[in-house]
Amino acid sequence: MTADKEFPGTPLSDEDVSQGKVLITETDPNARYAWDAGIAIGRFLAELKKGRIVGRRCHRCRRTMVPPRMFCEQCFRPTDEWVYLADSGRVNTYSISYIRWDASRVEEPTIPAVIEIDGASKGMGIMHLLGGVKPEDVQMGMRVKAVWKPARQREGSILDIRYFRPY
Amino acid sequence: MGSPEQISQIEDIHYVYGSIPVNFAYTLGVAGERFFREIMENGRFMGTRCQRCEYTYLPPRLYCERCFAGLDDQWVEVGSRGTVEAFTVAHVDLEGQRLAEPQLLALIRLEGADGLLVHRLGETKAEDVDIGLLVAAVLRPRRQRKGSLLDIRYFRPVAA
Numbered sequence: 084m085t086a087d088k089e090f091p092g093t094p095l096s097d098e099d100v101s102q103g104k105v106l107i108t109e110t111d112p113n114a115r116y117a118w119d120a121g122i123a124i125g126r127f128l129a130e131l132k133k134g135r136i137v138g139r140r141c142h143r144c145r146r147t148m149v150p151p152r153m154f155c156e157q158c159f160r161p162t163d164e165w166v167y168l169a170d171s172g173r174v175n176t177y178s179i180s181y182i183r184w185d186a187s188r189v190e191e192p193t194i195p196a197v198i199e200i201d202g203a204s205k206g207m208g209i210m211h212l213l214g215g216v217k218p219e220d221v222q223m224g225m226r227v228k229a230v231w232k233p234a235r236q237r238e239g240s241i242l243d244i245r246y247f248r249p250y
Numbered sequence: 251m252g253s254p255e256q257i258s259q260i261e262d263i264h265y266v267y268g269s270i271p272v273n274f275a276y277t278l279g280v281a282g283e284r285f286f287r288e289i290m291e292n293g294r295f296m297g298t299r300c301q302r303c304e305y306t307y308l309p310p311r312l313y314c315e316r317c318f319a320g321l322d323d324q325w326v327e328v329g330s331r332g333t334v335e336a337f338t339v340a341h342v343d344l345e346g347q348r349l350a351e352p353q354l355l356a357l358i359r360l361e362g363a364d365g366l367l368v369h370r371l372g373e374t375k376a377e378d379v380d381i382g383l384l385v386a387a388v389l390r391p392r393r394q395r396k397g398s399l400l401d402i403r404y405f406r407p408v409a410a
Contacts, residue, residue, distance in 0.1 A: 093280050100275065106286050106397040111273040113345060120264035122255055128264045153255065161254060239264060 123151040126165070132239040134231055136168045138203050146204040169201035170229035171250065175208050179218045194218055198227060198247055214246030225249055280322070281310040289402065290395040295387075297363050299326045308363035329361030331408060334383040339376045352376065358385060358405055372404030384410050 099105045120128055123139060127150050130137040139151035143158040147166055155162050177196035182188055194213040199206065213221060214230060227247035237243040257263055278286060281298065288296045297308035298321040305316065312322055337356040342348055354371035356379070371379060372388065385405035395401040 095277060100277070106278050106283055108276045108278065108398060109273065110276065114270040114272050115268070116270070117265040117267050120266060122257055125257065125262060125264035129262065240266075 121153075123153045127151050128239040128241070130167075131241065131243040132237045134170075134234065134237070134243075136170050136200055136209075136229070138166050138168050138200070138207070140164045140166050147202060147207065149200050149203040149207050150209060166202065168203055170231070170244075172198045172200040172203075172208060172227060172247075174213070174221065174223055174225045174227060175199045175206070176223060177213060177221055179221075192218055194221060196221075196227075196247070209241075211241070211244060212246040213248070215248035220249075279312070281312045284325070285310050286397040286399075286401070289389070290397040293330075293389055293392070295328045295330055295360055295363075296325050297328050297360075297365065298322075298324050300324065305364045306362060308360055308365040308367060326362070328363040331384065331386045332358045332360035332363070332367075332405070334371070334379060334381055334385060334405075335359050335366055336381065337371065337379050354379060356385075356405065369399070369402060370404040371406070373406040378407070384408050 095105060100107065127137055136149065137151060138147045138149035139153070139162045140147050141155040141158055141160070142163045143160060144155060146155070146157070147168070148155075148162070149168060151162075151165070153162055154160070175197040177194055179192045179194055180189075181192045194216070195210060196213050197208045197210050199208040213227065226249065228250040229244045230246050230248050231237070232243050232245055277283075285296055288294050295308065296310060297306045298310040298312070299306040300314035300317065300319055300321055301324070302319060303314055303316045305314070306326060306328065307314075307321070308328055310321075310325070313319065314321055335357045337354060340349065340353045340355055354374070354376060355368065356371050357366040357368055359366050369387075371385065384407065386408045388403045388406050389395070390401050390403055
């Protein structure tokens with residue numbers, strides 16, 4: 084192994100920053116946003132508030148898609164009808180996560196999973212969390228069912244489903 | 251080929267709200283550090299000069315952008331007065347909100363410098379500003395200075 088090459092420059096230490104030895108400009112830009120859910124996801128979220136999972140069918144390829152979309156990306160034509168689906172399904176794939184979204188550690192791991200929803204076409208599913216099960220007991224293909232928030236607490240969000248539990 | 255379905259009820263419009271924490275700390279670098287310290291501690295403006303290119307950088311650069319010569323020993327003081335090279339009148343703030351008072355923003359070339367500084371103009375009105383207008387820096391009192399560009403409150407017109 085060769086020695087580290089020395090690059091010209093003026094490195095900063097943590098001390099320089101934490102003890103204010105160098106001038107620093109701090110900025111906290113306002114990065115709030117509102118994402119427009121559109122027609123398909125808009126209805127999907129509205130139906131979650133009512134405790135239902137809704138998908139969208141394409142009459143040409145006969146696929147039932149969830150989350151729903153207004154346009155069939157395989158047939159290149161608008162989709163045709165809304166269909167209510169069960170709030171149960173199978174674990175397609177899962178992961179055991181020991182970190183939050185910002186990479187900070189958690190003691191109790193979460194189990195994010197892709198769940199193929201009953202009534203939708205093979206491979207169609209939504210991403211959610213598994214609960215009421217130990218990480219070591221989760222298996223692909225395992226049957227799971229949605230655990231909903233009480234109706235009054237639901238607000239038209241994917242979190243209106245708390246998690247999916249084995250059943 | 252659009253979708254036959256449309257949203258006709260305003261209640262059916264769904265938004266997902268979010269916020270991304272993107273706060274950051276920007277260090278000024280060797281040249282920027284000296285530039286702002288000189289303003290903060292001594293109330294003077296320092297640039298760097300490339301002898302070969304006959305160009306005085308302000309804000310200062312540690313290297314000449316034209317010939318890549320090192321300039322860390324080529325500090326020169328420039329004036330605290332300068333001329334307006336370009337200006338604009340801002341009616342909205344960074345987030346698009348209407349300002350109570352329109353703000354004058356200008357590119358200013360300090361005496362002896364070739365580079366330009368962006369700053370506010372004060373003690374004047376848009377209709378009185380012209381390109382070539384002679385202006386001088388109005389600094390904050392020494393104890394209020396923090397080593398930022400806002401240690402200069404604004405530039406005000408002065409008589410030639």
